[in-house]
Amino acid sequence: MKQGKKLDTSLDKNLSTLKNIFGASGDFYTKNMAISGIPCAIAMFTGLSSPEKLCHLALEMLDRDPVMLGGSKGLCQYLLSQSLVPAEPNPIEDWDALIEMLANGMTILLIDGCQQAVAFSTQEMPQRSISTPTGEGNMRGSQEAFTELLRNNISLIRRQFRSGSLVAEIYTAKTRTKTEYCLCYDRTLAPKETIDALRNRLAEIELPVLLDSAYFSSFLKQDKLNLFPAAAYTERPATVCARLCEGKAVVLVSGCPYALVVPSFFAEHFECLDDYASGAVFSGVIRLLKYVAFILAVFGPGLYVMAVSFAPEIIPVQLLTKLAQAETATPLPPMLEMLSVTLLLEIVREAGLRAPQSISHTVSLVGALIIGETAVSAGIVSVPVLTMAAAATIATLAVPSLYEQSILFRFAVIILAGIFGVLGIASSALIILAMACGSEPFGYDYLYPLMPLSRISWRDGFVRSIWSSLAKSGEVIGKDET
Amino acid sequence: MKRNCPSLLAALTVGVLVNVLLRYQSAYWPRAGVATLVFCAPLLALTGRLFSAAWRSGENPLFRVLFAILLFYTSALELLRFWDLSKRLYPGVLSLTAICFMTLLPVIYLRRVSAISQTAHVVLCLLILATTFMLLTVLPHLRLTNLQVKPLTLSDFSAAAKEQLFLYPEYLLPAFLPDQAKTPRHPLLRVAVSALAFDVGIHFVLELFYGAALPLCVDPVHAVARCGALSIFNRLESLQLILWAMAITLKLALYLYGISLLLIPGTKNATSVRLQSFPLYFAGLWLLCAFLHKTDLQAAMQTRSTLTWLLVVLVAMGGVASWLCKKLKRCF
Numbered sequence: 001m002k003q004g005k006k007l008d009t010s011l012d013k014n015l016s017t018l019k020n021i022f023g024a025s026g027d028f029y030t031k032n033m034a035i036s037g038i039p040c041a042i043a044m045f046t047g048l049s050s051p052e053k054l055c056h057l058a059l060e061m062l063d064r065d066p067v068m069l070g071g072s073k074g075l076c077q078y079l080l081s082q083s084l085v086p087a088e089p090n091p092i093e094d095w096d097a098l099i100e101m102l103a104n105g106m107t108i109l110l111i112d113g114c115q116q117a118v119a120f121s122t123q124e125m126p127q128r129s130i131s132t133p134t135g136e137g138n139m140r141g142s143q144e145a146f147t148e149l150l151r152n153n154i155s156l157i158r159r160q161f162r163s164g165s166l167v168a169e170i171y172t173a174k175t176r177t178k179t180e181y182c183l184c185y186d187r188t189l190a191p192k193e194t195i196d197a198l199r200n201r202l203a204e205i206e207l208p209v210l211l212d213s214a215y216f217s218s219f220l221k222q223d224k225l226n227l228f229p230a231a232a233y234t235e236r237p238a239t240v241c242a243r244l245c246e247g248k249a250v251v252l253v254s255g256c257p258y259a260l261v262v263p264s265f266f267a268e269h270f271e272c273l274d275d276y277a278s279g280a281v282f283s284g285v286i287r288l289l290k291y292v293a294f295i296l297a298v299f300g301p302g303l304y305v306m307a308v309s310f311a312p313e314i315i316p317v318q319l320l321t322k323l324a325q326a327e328t329a330t331p332l333p334p335m336l337e338m339l340s341v342t343l344l345l346e347i348v349r350e351a352g353l354r355a356p357q358s359i360s361h362t363v364s365l366v367g368a369l370i371i372g373e374t375a376v377s378a379g380i381v382s383v384p385v386l387t388m389a390a391a392a393t394i395a396t397l398a399v400p401s402l403y404e405q406s407i408l409f410r411f412a413v414i415i416l417a418g419i420f421g422v423l424g425i426a427s428s429a430l431i432i433l434a435m436a437c438g439s440e441p442f443g444y445d446y447l448y449p450l451m452p453l454s455r456i457s458w459r460d461g462f463v464r465s466i467w468s469s470l471a472k473s474g475e476v477i478g479k480d481e482t
Numbered sequence: 483m484k485r486n487c488p489s490l491l492a493a494l495t496v497g498v499l500v501n502v503l504l505r506y507q508s509a510y511w512p513r514a515g516v517a518t519l520v521f522c523a524p525l526l527a528l529t530g531r532l533f534s535a536a537w538r539s540g541e542n543p544l545f546r547v548l549f550a551i552l553l554f555y556t557s558a559l560e561l562l563r564f565w566d567l568s569k570r571l572y573p574g575v576l577s578l579t580a581i582c583f584m585t586l587l588p589v590i591y592l593r594r595v596s597a598i599s600q601t602a603h604v605v606l607c608l609l610i611l612a613t614t615f616m617l618l619t620v621l622p623h624l625r626l627t628n629l630q631v632k633p634l635t636l637s638d639f640s641a642a643a644k645e646q647l648f649l650y651p652e653y654l655l656p657a658f659l660p661d662q663a664k665t666p667r668h669p670l671l672r673v674a675v676s677a678l679a680f681d682v683g684i685h686f687v688l689e690l691f692y693g694a695a696l697p698l699c700v701d702p703v704h705a706v707a708r709c710g711a712l713s714i715f716n717r718l719e720s721l722q723l724i725l726w727a728m729a730i731t732l733k734l735a736l737y738l739y740g741i742s743l744l745l746i747p748g749t750k751n752a753t754s755v756r757l758q759s760f761p762l763y764f765a766g767l768w769l770l771c772a773f774l775h776k777t778d779l780q781a782a783m784q785t786r787s788t789l790t791w792l793l794v795v796l797v798a799m800g801g802v803a804s805w806l807c808k809k810l811k812r813c814f
Contacts, residue, residue: 438597
């Protein structure tokens with residue numbers, strides 16, 4: 001391997017080195033040729049570059065060009081600076097750059113007697129077409145979603161964010177696979193120190209492989225014991241555009257259709273694009289419903305266990321009678337009963353998600369109807385427990401971006417409430433609250449704009465004020481820095 | 483939204499408000515409380531202010547250790563007071579170890595100043611909301627005719643003043659807390675006025691509820707909460723207990739932050755407590771609670787207040803002495 005070393009002047013030596021590196025690969029393609037009598041060779045990966053495109057864009061044009069004087073170096077200079085052939089403006093001088101260019105789908109022209117090579121943009125990679133988002137349901141707004149190609153994703157953002165202040169810095173991550181990532185921000189809105197800190201942290205990250213933007217997330221977390229996410233994810237260019245307008249930064253990773261948004265706040269998990277397309281009252285109600293759904297998802301089963309086991313006095317007598325009847329018919333104590341039902345629901349969900357699509361519906365049907373119905377009729381679990389667990393599971397789906405946290409918190413709350421009663425609920429509630437309050441994504445308050453309570457909490461926090469007045473202010477994260 | 487050192491005013495306020503709610507028995511008649519509040523609140527604020535000035539002038543390792551011991555002892559008393567309350571409300575359900583574990587567990591996540599500050603804001607909001615809510619639910623049980631009309635004696639005023647001048651460490655903590663962003667003017671006066679006004683307000687509600695029987699009732703606030711009725715929840719004492727537990731944990735987290743600032747060298751402007759300190763803190767507090775669990779809490783709290791006042795006097799003397807030394811050095 002000649003990585004890091006300069007190219008040789010001899011074409012044969014360069015070709016031999018290339019064959020040593022890539023010779024075993026079936027998709028590696030080289031061809032010797034002569035341009036204006038100078039021996040040259042092209043090298044490319046057939047799956048990433050298109051020989052037809054190369055012929056059409058470069059070789060045909062070179063055939064028509066007049067005879068060039070100045071030998072090999074003159075040819076190289078001519079291609080880089082004078083010719084109409086779409087060559088990259090900078091010459092390739094070392095093997096690292098050459099390999100990276102080849103891996104990016106470029107075609108490399110090696111010239112005999114010249115220590116430099118020329119790259120042509122002839123990429124033609126197989127790609128998925130732009131489709132609708134699968135994980136972020138919205139009724140209004142753009143229905144485009146990111147794909148796996150980094151450049152395409154940048155273009156999707158740039159198409160919506162048509163301002164000269166949009167910056168898209170592309171870097172190569174410190175991985176074996178040399179994966180590219182892109183840091184996007186609006187240079188007039190994003191706080192400079194946040195962008196600098198993010199850029200530095202991303203540059204320091206060393207990974208064996210970078211397959212998803214979420215791989216960066218753990219490195220951006222200040223407190224590793226904290227379960228709340230340090231960043232938000234979106235597959236919508238429109239959402240990215242909205243976040244950029246708030247002065248946030250977005251990280252796109254090559255091969256991943258999800259953008260990472262930093263800094264991310266708790267309230268953002270309860271917002272969506274539809275909020276701003278609907279009326280203020282309706283979107284306010286929907287937001288409040290989402291908060292209630294999150295609380296139900298996390299605390300619902302735990303509160304049930306606590307009420308039934310430790311504090312039956314808080315339940316009205318009629319309801320208590322029904323609950324008592326149901327509980328006496330089942331063999332397990334409420335905590336174990338709730339835990340087992342919640343676990344079973346999670347297993348059904350995981351099986352439905354991972355199973356092949358053709359049988360995933362069957363898994364859900366078997367899990368939900370047959371096991372649930374049978375367990376109740378056999379007296380293994382009670383109907384109230386099943387109802388509460390199902391309600392909590394459905395409520396979790398109202399805030400899908402906090403799914404993992406909801407599940408983990410729910411189990412913790414059930415266990416603590418089942419062992420310690422009211423105090424267990426208090427302790428778990430405070431742990432969750434402290435986790436949320438202790439998250440400091442890049443020094444920002446995670447609960448912004450919900451806490452401390454201020455005008456903005458009601459303008460675009462728990463609820464949303466009228467869009468025409470809200471749009472005028474254009475809330476930006478760097479604004480209130482102290 | 484971005485802050486280098488967030489304000490702990492909300493945490494200090496929660497710390498003093500929860501003392502009102504955890505009281506074993508009512509302390510005074512509200513009319514006497516209103517009269518004494520006028521001079522007790524400024525006096526407490528002034529004490530805190532003088533303590534800060536003296537601390538900055540005459541701070542030394544002995545004072546730091548003494549203050550840290552006081553905070554640690556107060557933490558243990560707070561835990562024991564909460565255990566005592568839960569024993570009365572849910573007899574036999576929770577052991578002292580369980581109380582220690584459940585109250586101290588969230589402190590791990592409250593080791594950062596930002597977490598304490600923001601959690602305090604949330605708990606304060608919840609406390610106010612829950613108190614208002616519970617007040618609304620017991621509104622039908624409040625009778626204006628329960629208000630006492632008998633003339634107040636000097637002993638009534640003296641009891642109110644004695645109770646209101648109970649000195650909590652919250653009034654002294656700002657002396658060494660790092661400079662905070664966006665602190666309003668006269669923070670200690672605000673804390674003192676809000677705490678004493680809340681105390682008087684709660685006493686007023688209790689008088690409307692109990693009438694002449696007010697001084698005799700045990701756990702009066704909790705007993706009032708028990709009468710609150712809703713269509714879903716028959717009684718609201720559990721909600722109250724949850725909030726109290728949260729407030730006490732927050733208070734302990736604030737004390738722990740204070741202890742770490744006092745005892746660990748080089749942490750004068752630290753914004754978090756080191757994770758390594760927690761095992762020692764948990765074990766130490768649990769052992770102290772186990773050692774003190776048979777103590778008469780009312781007397782211990784009174785002693786703690788006296789010790790706090792003594793510390794104030796000691797630090798004030800130290801501050802004055804240090805100031806005099808500096809002046810004398812300049813003269814000669």
